[in-house]
Amino acid sequence: MKKSIFNEGDEVNIRSSGESVTINKSQYVKNMKRYSYIVNEHPNTFFFEEELTKE
Known part of the structure; x- marks a missing residue:
């Protein structure tokens, strides 16, 4: 298992x-x-790492 x-x-x-x-x-x-990640702004939707980017 890799690190988040x-x-x-x-x-x-x-x-x-x-x-x-x-x-x-x-x-x-x-x-x-x-x-997979759940964000505060969209609690009913999950995102994978490749769908998110650091600011």
Whole structure:
């Protein structure tokens, strides 16, 4: 298992929209071998690392 790129509380941008969001929760998806993230601004949607970028 690799280390998560983002931590809870990090300010990041959604690549597709450029919207600035805050990481609320991260979870490792074992069968996909990558992390998913839930952000405060969209609590019903999860994002993968490649969909987010640091500011």
